[in-house]
Amino acid sequence: MAFVTGGARGFGNAIAVAFSREGARGVAVIDINPQALTEGKKIVESFGTKCLAIEVDVTKEEDVERAVAEAVKDFGRIDYAASVHPSSSKYDQNRKLMGMTSQGISQHPLLSNPHIRHFTEDFRKGMVVNSTGVFLSTKHELRQMMKQDFIEVEEGRVPQRGAIFNSASVNSQMAIVGSMPYTASKYAVLGTTKAAALEARDYSIRVNAIFPGFLLTDLLKPIVGAVNGLPQEVWAGCEARQGRAAKFEEVWHVAVLITSPRMSLVNGVNLFVDGGFTINEA
């Protein structure tokens, strides 16, 4: 069975669907957004797979522990786990809570430099959702996987107890101007992944990361081209450097593949699903 945090929409839901299409007997979608959970669960179930929707804030350890316990109660174990939640929605909420708009902030003369324009609170939120959320998910997924039995996958292949992947980013390797909170949090995702990979391998568990490429998901739609958001031409430049826009299925196939026992010696990597973005110096 597969356990997907941030699984209610976007890449996370596409990946939950992919596990379903590839024959998982169950999928648990874990998300903070109850409306999106209802929708996301329906989509997974439309492929004939049992789906458990669990409302969780991945920044809260007790929530993550509860989600793992509920999934194990229903399905007996967790074979595949994916952390696919981001932090940006929290930034926006935070700005609203502080009663300030992005536009208002950029107009302040002291804050015209994007390096210092970020709210310190944005940085903290980025770290707590992206980094702490991935740490907590990885920690409790691993604790569960370490105590479950091996699965014999095929003759001659090392038996597998489980496999995890975390959603990293191109910003786990490189930065762009104005991305300080996101970049810092995505470097932390890769650090967590690498350290966990070394701890997990003695238990026949692998932990990897993927960079899912550039795709205009619901997360990015309100940001790309918005006032003080990501300028449209920057986004177009990213897609051009990638070769073209990514498609959901191109990401989900890789996501399922990296957890497959056929990838038994692949551990602790950040696999770039980016059409060559990161090697393209042009």
Ligand SMILES: NC(=O)c1ccc[n+]([C@@H]2O[C@H](COP(=O)([O-])OP(=O)(O)OC[C@H]3O[C@@H](n4cnc5c(N)ncnc54)[C@H](O)[C@@H]3O)[C@@H](O)[C@H]2O)c1
């Ligand atoms: N879209 C892209 O081009 C792109 C590029 C690089 C990396 N990524 C990464 O891919 C991942 C998914 O992005 P997406 O574009 O599909 O985002 P999305 O916003 O469409 O979906 C993310 C889901 O995570 C949930 N979530 C947010 N905070 C949460 C919390 N505290 N607890 C539980 N769930 C929470 C949201 O409710 C949402 O359903 C992210 O890690 C993002 O950084 C996306």
